[in-house]
Amino acid sequence: MRPRLCSFEIAWADAAFDAIYPEPGTARTLRSHLPHGIASMHPAHFFDGVLAKVPFEQSLGLRLTLWMIALAPLFTIRRLGTIASLRPLDRTRVLERLVTSPIYVVRQLAMSFKAIATLLYVQSAPVREAMTLPVRPARGGEGAMPGLVSATRLLARARRADDAGSVTTGGQHENAAE
Numbered sequence: 667m668r669p670r671l672c673s674f675e676i677a678w679a680d681a682a683f684d685a686i687y688p689e690p691g692t693a694r695t696l697r698s699h700l701p702h703g704i705a706s707m708h709p710a711h712f713f714d715g716v717l718a719k720v721p722f723e724q725s726l727g728l729r730l731t732l733w734m735i736a737l738a739p740l741f742t743i744r745r746l747g748t749i750a751s752l753r754p755l756d757r758t759r760v761l762e763r764l765v766t767s768p769i770y771v772v773r774q775l776a777m778s779f780k781a782i783a784t785l786l787y788v789q790s791a792p793v794r795e796a797m798t799l800p801v802r803p804a805r806g807g808e809g810a811m812p813g814l815v816s817a818t819r820l821l822a823r824a825r826r827a828d829d830a831g832s833v834t835t836g837g838q839h840e841n842a843a844e
Contacts, residue, residue, distance in 0.1 A: 683709035
């Protein structure tokens with residue numbers, strides 16, 4: 667049997683998961699179409715259960731990931747404190763910096779933590795229903811969310827550029843596996 671999360675680790679996990687899937691209607695999620703945040707789903711207890719069920723090596727890696735995220739404010743936004751002691755907007759900034767880190771291991775550990783959050787979040791029936799409902803028309807016409815560009819527009823633009831014989835800087839797969 668593996669050791670359970672300590673109370674401070676539970677606070678860290680709740681804060682980190684809440685930064686990934688915050689409650690809708692807050693300043694950071696004004697345009698969210700999802701019905702609720704992850705905090706009401708008790709994410710730290712879910713994470714504790716995952717740590718208890720997975721093999722030792724994975725459990726250790728996930729726990730180290732939690733510690734990395736918890737102590738990341740020291741290195742990412744130069745604040746003395748843990749993820750649980752930050753304001754919600756600062757928590758989001760910390761996670762954004764971790765998933766865009768130039769250090770591969772840091773980036774991947776942060777993404778694995780987000781994947782764990784998603785495993786819990788999609789267990790909610792209202793969330794699954796909201797994820798499968800169309801939010802905007804398929805062609806990006808009236809009622810489309812501002813700032814979104816439909817994939818068909820991007821493909822059409824790329825085909826026109828190829829037909830015109832323009833040379834792109836990175837070739838066909840310029841964004842692949844950077």
